[in-house]
Amino acid sequence: EAGVAQSPRYKIIEKRQSVAFWCNPISGHATLYWYQQILGQGPKLLIQFQNNGVVDDSQLPKDRFSAERLKGVDSTLKIQPAKLEDSAVYLCASSSGLGNEQFFGPGTRLTVL
Amino acid sequence: AQSVTQLDSQVPVFEEAPVELRCNYSSSVSVYLFWYVQYPNQGLQLLLKYLSGSTLVKGINGFEAEFNKSQTSFHLRKPSVHISDTAEYFCAVSDPFTSTNAGKSTFGDGTTLTVKP
Numbered sequence: 001e002a003g004v005a006q007s008p009r010y011k012i013i014e015k016r017q018s019v020a021f022w023c024n025p026i027s028g029h030a031t032l033y034w035y036q037q038i039l040g041q042g043p044k045l046l047i048q049f050q051n052n053g054v055v056d057d058s059q060l061p062k063d064r065f066s067a068e069r070l071k072g073v074d075s076t077l078k079i080q081p082a083k084l085e086d087s088a089v090y091l092c093a094s095s096s097g098l099g100n101e102q103f104f105g106p107g108t109r110l111t112v113l
Numbered sequence: 114a115q116s117v118t119q120l121d122s123q124v125p126v127f128e129e130a131p132v133e134l135r136c137n138y139s140s141s142v143s144v145y146l147f148w149y150v151q152y153p154n155q156g157l158q159l160l161l162k163y164l165s166g167s168t169l170v171k172g173i174n175g176f177e178a179e180f181n182k183s184q185t186s187f188h189l190r191k192p193s194v195h196i197s198d199t200a201e202y203f204c205a206v207s208d209p210f211t212s213t214n215a216g217k218s219t220f221g222d223g224t225t226l227t228v229k230p
């Protein structure tokens with residue numbers, strides 16, 4: 001069974017530029033999560049999808065972050081414009097249902113200069 | 114609102130010694146509990162989970178955890194650690210039962226386990 005795929009693995013941009021991350025979850029998993037993990041901290045949920053609908057985006061900075069999950073499969077997370085404090089690892093995870101164990105991708109390490 | 118507190122940010126231990134990583138959670142409802150491990154430059158992977166039933170759960174790599182409802186704790190243990198257990202460990206709680214939480218998982222800030230030879 002293929003795991004959660006993410007790309008790119010690494011990205012370096014300058015502040016005020018835009019960036020996009022892509023995630024392909026495990027086949028058949030209805031729930032998809034995007035997390036931000038700052039060095040030394042645990043993952044912080046940015047947005048949670050159930051199929052192609054948003055379940056929770058209460059911690060997503062909507063003035064600069066956006067995410068979509070068209071067709072209820074893969075998903076993209078965008079930051080526009082980026083700030084220095086956005087430097088972090090962005091993790092995508094999927095699960096077979098709400099509250100169940102999550103399967104994580106390898107993450108995208110973003111550095112904003 | 115649910116929250117997770119991992120009581121130790123760093124735990125150094127010698128190889129073959131026992132270890133306990135502590136996790137307390139706060140929630141007003143029944144929850145699912147998880148421990149994940151993150152090796153350097155890798156994503157998180159599940160070590161073990163508690164959904165219901167026996168309060169002692171066994172996971173991969175010889176780890177186990179005990180759910181204590183009265184103390185709202187879910188401590189992770191291993192009787193004898195190896196160098197390869199050096200990693201970051203995260204405790205997480207989720208509530209799949211109430212619509213307001215919608216199955217959202219909340220993670221602790223992690224415990225760095227360093228196993229020394």
